[in-house]
Amino acid sequence: MFASEEWAKSLYAKKSDGINVQLIVLSDPKFWPAIKFCLKCVIPLVKVLRLVDGDAKPAMGYIYEAMDRAKEQIKKNFNDVQRRYKPILRIIETRWELQLHRPLHAAAYFLNLKFYYDPNFVANEEERVGLYEVIERMCPTTLERCRIDLQLEKFEKPEGLFGKEMAILTRTKKQPALWWESYGVHCKEFQNLAIRVLSLTCSATGCERNWSTFDHVHTKKRNRLEQQRVNALVFVNYNINLELRQIKREENGDSYDPICLSDMESDDEWITEKEEPCLLEDTLWMDIHECFEVNEEGCSRKRKRGPRNLNAKKKSEKKVIEVEEPEEIVEVGDDEEDVQEDANDEMILQDDEDDNFIDLDYGDDFDDFD
Structure with missing residues (x-):
């Protein structure tokens, strides 16, 4: 960039700040290694944020595994050298435990058949405890809790519709909530709980929602919309985005893993990425009187x-x-x-x-x- 004609002709090239930046980028031997270090730490976490704050599908059933994969990827980026990656993981775990980690995440991970039926899956104490805490909070009666506990055995073995050939073939192809809706009818109470948990969405409001539909609809110029109309606009745009994304994937014939780090781009476009607004910036089109006002003098x-x-x-x-x-x-x-x-x-x-x-x-x- 600094060797291009555009930079030489720009005003920044003649200012002191621009000259200092040019010297740092071109002459400082510590600059690019520091940038490389930051990218190794941040890129896996940014991909998790995209999953959490995106509109592809409810992320509750994937966030738990996504965080584990992100931490593993950070370790690989530093060649498994503990003194290099441990300070980074310590910061991540502190934030995760205090602000982000909840029993719902562990329960959704347990109920996500994509992971549960994986040969390498092992349910540890944290995931079991999270599941039973969710059962106690979301099921008001003792009878319903006992029925879910008994039906859990059919899910673990699996028995009934859970073990049918179609159910096995669609474990990695259907969304978890839709899979439970199709094959969990013989465990009604457990089915209702699983659908409720797996249909929940996650939020990354603390990291600014740069990719959400609501963020594009509810801008500063449209912050006076009634809540009902805002919800309707978000609903329409959300479904349009889902349809376009699915059509694009079907045309390409891709099998998409929403939390697979290798399925996501590894460059740093996220730094300058900006989506086109879903709606026009002009607010007058929402005003019926402005759009259909009749000039009586003109008649x-x-x-x-x-x-x-x-x-x-x-x-x-x-x-x-x-x-x-x-x-x-x-x-x-x-x-x-x-x-x-x-x-x-x-x-x-x-x-x-x-x-x-x-x-x-x-x-x-x-x-x-x-």
Whole structure:
């Protein structure tokens, strides 16, 4: 960039701040290693934030595993050297435990069949405790809790519809909540709990929602919209985005893993990434009175054609006329307008009889007199 002509011609190249930045980037030997270090730490976390704050699907069933994969990726980025990655993981775990980690995350991870039926899956104490805490909070009666505990055995084995061939084939293809809706009918209480948990969404409001539909709809210029209308706009745009994303993936024939780090771009476009707004920035289109306001004064202003001046001109073997049609705006009533138009028509017809034109090209304005 600093070697380009655009930079040399820009005003920043002549200012002291621009010169200092150029010297740092081109001359400081510590600058690029520091940038590389930051990218190794941040890129896996940014991908998790995109998952959490995106609109692809409810992220509750994936956030738990996504955080584990992000930490593993950070370790690999530093070649498993503890003294390099441990300070970074300590910061992540502190934030995760104090502000982000909840029993719902562990329960959703346990109920997500994509992970539960994986051969490498092992349910540890934290995930089990999270599941039973969610059962106690979301199920009001003791009878319902006991039924869920008994039905849990069918899910673990699996038995019934859980073990059918179609259920096995669609474990990694259907969204978890939709899978439970299809194959959990024989465990009604457990099915209801799983659908409720897996349908929950996550939020990254503490990290600014740069990719959410609501953020584009509810801008500063549209912050006076009624809540019902805002919800409707978000609903429509959300579903449009889902449909377009799914169509694009089907056309490419891709199998998409929403939390697989290798399926996401590894460059740093997120630094300058900015999506196009889902709606126009102009707010007047939402105001019905502004859009459909009728000007009563304009109703009495009629458009009237004045007399035409026909000047014939020869060109090659045909006569061509130049038509000048001065238009003026006059205010007339309905009866007066009809009388004036009749008089103009008679005048034009009289002129046509007096003039002897042969092979004249009258143009489109004279189609009414053919």
